[in-house]
Amino acid sequence: MAFNHKHLIDITEYSDADIMTILETAKAFSQVNERAIKKVPTLKGKTIVNMFNEPSTRTRSSFELAEKRLSADTMNFGGSSTSTVKGESLIDTVMTLDAYKIDCIVVRDKHAGAPYMVSQASPAAVIDAGDGKHQHPTQALLDLYSIWERKGGFEGLRVGIVGDIGHSRVCGSLVPALKIMGAEVTLVGPGTLMPARPDVLGADHVSAHLDDVLPDLDVVYMLRVQMERLEGAPFPSIREYHDLYGLTRRREHLMRPDAIICHPGPINRGVEFDSYMADHPERSVILDQVYAGICVRMAALYLLLGGADNGLSA
Amino acid sequence: MAFLLKSAHIVDPALGLDGVADVLIEGDRIAEVGPDLAAEGAEIIDLTGKYLVPGLVDMHVHLRDPGQEYKEDIESGTRAAAKGGFTGVCAMPNTDPVTDTGAIVQYVKTRAAEVGHCRVYPSGAMTRGLKGEALSEMGDMVARGAVAFTDDGHGIQDAGMVRTCMDYGKMFGKVFMSHCQDNSLVGEGQVNEGVVSTRLGMLGWPAEGEEVQIARDIQIARLTGARLHIQHITTARGLALVRAAKDEGLDVTCEATPHHLFLTEDAIDDTYPTVMKVNPPLRTAEDARALALGVADGTVDAIVTDHAPHAAWEKAREFAFAPFGMTGLETSLALMITHLVKPGVIGYGRLVELMSIAPRRILGVEEVRIEAGATADLTVFDPELAWTVGADGYESKSDNCGFDGESLTGRATDVFVGGMRTLAGGSVC
Numbered sequence: 069m070a071f072n073h074k075h076l077i078d079i080t081e082y083s084d085a086d087i088m089t090i091l092e093t094a095k096a097f098s099q100v101n102e103r104a105i106k107k108v109p110t111l112k113g114k115t116i117v118n119m120f121n122e123p124s125t126r127t128r129s130s131f132e133l134a135e136k137r138l139s140a141d142t143m144n145f146g147g148s149s150t151s152t153v154k155g156e157s158l159i160d161t162v163m164t165l166d167a168y169k170i171d172c173i174v175v176r177d178k179h180a181g182a183p184y185m186v187s188q189a190s191p192a193a194v195i196d197a198g199d200g201k202h203q204h205p206t207q208a209l210l211d212l213y214s215i216w217e218r219k220g221g222f223e224g225l226r227v228g229i230v231g232d233i234g235h236s237r238v239c240g241s242l243v244p245a246l247k248i249m250g251a252e253v254t255l256v257g258p259g260t261l262m263p264a265r266p267d268v269l270g271a272d273h274v275s276a277h278l279d280d281v282l283p284d285l286d287v288v289y290m291l292r293v294q295m296e297r298l299e300g301a302p303f304p305s306i307r308e309y310h311d312l313y314g315l316t317r318r319r320e321h322l323m324r325p326d327a328i329i330c331h332p333g334p335i336n337r338g339v340e341f342d343s344y345m346a347d348h349p350e351r352s353v354i355l356d357q358v359y360a361g362i363c364v365r366m367a368a369l370y371l372l373l374g375g376a377d378n379g380l381s382a
Numbered sequence: 383m384a385f386l387l388k389s390a391h392i393v394d395p396a397l398g399l400d401g402v403a404d405v406l407i408e409g410d411r412i413a414e415v416g417p418d419l420a421a422e423g424a425e426i427i428d429l430t431g432k433y434l435v436p437g438l439v440d441m442h443v444h445l446r447d448p449g450q451e452y453k454e455d456i457e458s459g460t461r462a463a464a465k466g467g468f469t470g471v472c473a474m475p476n477t478d479p480v481t482d483t484g485a486i487v488q489y490v491k492t493r494a495a496e497v498g499h500c501r502v503y504p505s506g507a508m509t510r511g512l513k514g515e516a517l518s519e520m521g522d523m524v525a526r527g528a529v530a531f532t533d534d535g536h537g538i539q540d541a542g543m544v545r546t547c548m549d550y551g552k553m554f555g556k557v558f559m560s561h562c563q564d565n566s567l568v569g570e571g572q573v574n575e576g577v578v579s580t581r582l583g584m585l586g587w588p589a590e591g592e593e594v595q596i597a598r599d600i601q602i603a604r605l606t607g608a609r610l611h612i613q614h615i616t617t618a619r620g621l622a623l624v625r626a627a628k629d630e631g632l633d634v635t636c637e638a639t640p641h642h643l644f645l646t647e648d649a650i651d652d653t654y655p656t657v658m659k660v661n662p663p664l665r666t667a668e669d670a671r672a673l674a675l676g677v678a679d680g681t682v683d684a685i686v687t688d689h690a691p692h693a694a695w696e697k698a699r700e701f702a703f704a705p706f707g708m709t710g711l712e713t714s715l716a717l718m719i720t721h722l723v724k725p726g727v728i729g730y731g732r733l734v735e736l737m738s739i740a741p742r743r744i745l746g747v748e749e750v751r752i753e754a755g756a757t758a759d760l761t762v763f764d765p766e767l768a769w770t771v772g773a774d775g776y777e778s779k780s781d782n783c784g785f786d787g788e789s790l791t792g793r794a795t796d797v798f799v800g801g802m803r804t805l806a807g808g809s810v811c
Contacts, residue, residue, distance in 0.1 A: 078652055157699055180583040181654030181702035188653075200702070202583030264588075268580040381539050 071371050074116035074176050075194045077183045077239040079205040084248050091213050093367035099136060101362055111140035114171040114373055119161075119186070120146040120197070122178040127197050127360070131174050134365035140373075143168075146176075158182060162189040170348070174374055175199065193372045198237050205331055206365055208241035212249065213360040215287055215355045218328050228281050230256040230313055231340065232302075233293035234263045238291065239334050245270040249307070254281050257313065260302030265342060282322040289330040290315055290340040306339055317342035329355050383801065384408045384424035390434035390762060391455040394738055394752040395731035402673045405434060407758045410800040414754050429762055432795060434581045435470025435734045436750040437723075438760030439741040440711060442534070442613060442637060442686035443560075445471070445502070448489060449478025450630070451610070454691040454779050456490065460499040462689070462711040462778040464804040465518050467794025469759040470501035471689075472745055474498040474534045482507035484522035491527045499804045499811075500797075502771070503747055505530040508547045508558065520551045523568070524764070529745045530557045534613060537563030537567065537595050544599060548608035557609045557635075557744055562595035572760050574783055578647040584656065586731060593738030596620045600627045600634055612636035614688050616662045618672030625681045635683040635744050640717040641708055641784050649784070656697045656704035657782050660690070678727050683740040687714045691780030708784040713771055714761060717785065724767075730765075761794035769793055777810055 071089050116135050136140045172193040174182040180200030187194040198204040233239050233255050247270035254273040266274045275281050322325045329351045387405040400692045404419035428448050463471050475481030480591035487504045494502035506523035508531045510516045538544050568591035575586025603610035627634040647656045647664045676682040690707025742749045750759045772786040797805035
C-alpha cells in the first residue's frame with residue numbers, strides 16, 4: 069500500500085495499513101541498528117531541524133540518533149534560548165528556519181496545536197514530537213512496535229493504560245492508534261487523572277481499580293506520574309498512589325502469565341512500579357521501547373522524506 | 383434637517399406597531415408617524431420593502447479605547463456599530479487604564495461625542511482595576527455618565543466582594559452585570575471541557591465554572607436587592623437558573639451572543655482555529671439549542687455581541703497564547719435574521735425586544751418609541767438583502783470574525799441617531 073503522508077502530526081489520520089508500513093519499515097531499519105557501522109546514506113543531503121521548544125532529553129536524543137544514522141544534516145533549535153523568549157512568534161521563528169531551506173521540522177512544544185501551525189507556516193515535512201497534552205505520535209508508534217514484536221499483532225489485544233491519562237499526550241496518540249489497530253483499550257486511574265471524555269480518545273473501558281482489570285490485560289502500560297504537570301494535587305500522596313496503582317510484585321499473581329509491561333519513560337521507581345516489575349526479565353519491555361524509538365523514528369523520517377534508496381541493502 | 387422616511391414596514395412591539403407607514407424626522411425627534419405623510423423641504427428616503435425599528439443597542443461591546451487603540455478605538459468601533467445597524471453601544475470597562483473612575487468615563491463620553499458614529503454608554507468597573515478586591519468609585523462614575531457596573535472579562539471570585547459591590551452600589555439604581563467564571567474550576571481553560579478539550583488536548587473550561595457563579599450571583603442579588611444581569615450566558619443549566627430566578631420575581635436578566643447561539647465547540651477542529659477562542663467558550667450543540675429556546679421564550683432578554691476585536695498577529699499564535707474574543711457588531715443583526723427570524727423561531731417584534739427595547743430598559747437609557755415626540759434613534763434594515771460576511775471588508779479595525787465567509791440574509795441599510803444619519807444606503811456616515 070502506498071504511504072501517502074506529508075506530516076506525522078495526528079495519528080488519527082493514519083490507517084492501519086499506514087501504521088503497519090511504518091512498523092515493517094522500522095523492522096527493516098532495525099537491522100541497520102544491529103550492524104557494526106550503524107549508518108545508511110538514505111537521507112544524505114536532507115536537512116532536519118529539531119525544534120524543541122520545551123525541555124526533552126530522550127525524545128530529542130532518539131530523533132537525533134535516528135537522523136544521524138540516516139545521514140541527514142541535523143540542527144537543534146530551541147530550548148530555553150528559544151526566540152519566543154525574545155518575543156518572536158512561533159510563525160516568525162518557523163519562517164526564519166524555513167529560509168535556511170530545510171526539509172523537515174521535528175517539533176516539540178508545550179502548546180497543543182503547535183505542530184499544525186508549523187506545518188502551515190512551512191513547506192517542510194513536520195513531525196510532532198509531542199505537543200502539550202495533545203499528541204505524541206512517534207511515542208505511540210514505538211509502543212506499537214514493541215507490542216507487535218512481543219505479541220505478533222493487535223486484533224483483540226487487551227491493553228490497559230494506567231495512571232495520568234488526562235495530562236498525557238502519549239495517550240492522545242496511543243489510545244487512537246491502538247483502536248486503529250483493533251486492540252481493546254482500558255484506561256485505569258482516579259477521576260482526577262482522567263480526561264473529560266475518555267470515549268473521545270477511543271477508550272473501551274474506564275476503571276479506577278487496577279486490581280479489577282489487571283487479570284484481563286495482555287499489555288499493562290504504565291504512565292509516568294508527571295510531577296511537573298500535576299497541579300492542585302490530584303491524589304493525596306505518592307504512598308497512596310503507589311498503593312492503588314503501583315505495579316508491584318504483590319500484584320503479579322493477578323497478571324496473565326504472558327502479560328507484558330510498557331512505560332514511556334522516564335520511570336519513577338517506587339511510584340508506577342517497584343523495581344521487581346520494572347526490571348522483570350520476561351514482562352518488562354521498557355528498554356525495548358527505547359530501542360524501538362530509534363527504529364520507528366528512522367522509519368517515519370524515511371517514509372515522510374521519501375528517500376528513493378532506503379539504503380537497507382547498502 | 384428633516385427626513386421623510388416613506389413606506390417602511392414599522393415594527394415597534396412596545397406600541398403594537400407592525401405595518402407600513404411613513405415617518406417624518408425633524409431635528410432630533412420624530413415629528414409624525416402615519417400614512418402618506420408629506421413635508422416641505424424634507425429629504426425623502428424611500429424605504430419600500432425595508433423594516434424600520436427603534437434604534438438597536440448592543441449592551442456588551444469592547445471599544446478598546448483608551449489603551450488598546452491598535453485593536454479598535456471609539457471611532458472605528460462605533461463605525462462598526464453603525465454598519466451593523468446600532469444606534470448605541472455599552473462600552474466595557476476593561477480599558478487601559480481600566481474604566482474605574484469618573485475621569486475615564488468622562489473621556490469615553492467626550493471622545494464618543496467628538497468622533498462617534500453612535501451613542502456610547504460607558505459601563506464602569508465594579509472593583510478597582512477589575513481586581514475583585516476593592517470598590518471602584520461608582521458614584522463618581524455615575525455622575526459622569528456610567529450606565530452600569532461590571533468586571534466583564536473576570537468573574538469576581540469572592541462572594542463577599544460581590545455583596546459589598548451590590549450593597550454599596552445599589553443606591554445608584556444601575557444594573558450589575560456579571561461575567562460568571564469561577565477560576566478555581568476554570569483555571570487556564572481554553573475550550574469547553576468535554577469532547578473538544580479531550581480531542582485537542584487543551585485545558586477545559588467547564589460549563590459548571592460558569593453556572594456556579596450564575597447561581598451565586600442570583601443568591602447575592604436576592605440578598606442585596608440589587609439588579610443583576612448575567613452576561614453572555616452559554617449553558618442550558620445556566621439558563622435554567624435565570625429562568626427560576628425570574629419565576630421567583632427577582633430582578634434578574636441575561637444576555638446571549640450570536641456566536642454562542644450559532645456556533646458550537648465543533649467549530650474548533652484540528653486546525654486549532656484561534657478565531658473561535660472566546661470567553662466563555664463555544665459550548666455544545668445542546669447548549670446552543672437551549673439558548674435559542676431561551677431567546678424565543680423570553681428567558682434571554684437581550685442579544686449582545688461581546689464585540690472583542692484583536693489584532694491579526696495576536697490571533698496568529700498558539701491557541702493557548704491567542705486572546706479570547708471575536709468581533710460581532712457588523713454581523714449580529716444579520717445572524718439573528720438569518721438563523722432565528724427567517725426559520726420562524728422568533729418574529730421581528732421579538733427581534734426588536736431583544737436588540738433594542740430590552741437592552742435600553744436594562745441599561746436605563748432612553749427608550750425609543752416610533753411615535754411623534756420620540757428621539758429619532760432609528761434602525762432600518764433590508765430583510766432580504768443577501769451578502770457574504772467579510773466580502774466587503776469590515777469597519778472594525780480587526781477582522782477576527784467567527785462568521786467570516788458565511789452567507790447571510792438581512793442587513794442594516796440606514797441608521798439615524800438623534801435625527802442624524804450615521805448609515806446611509808449601507809455606508810457609514
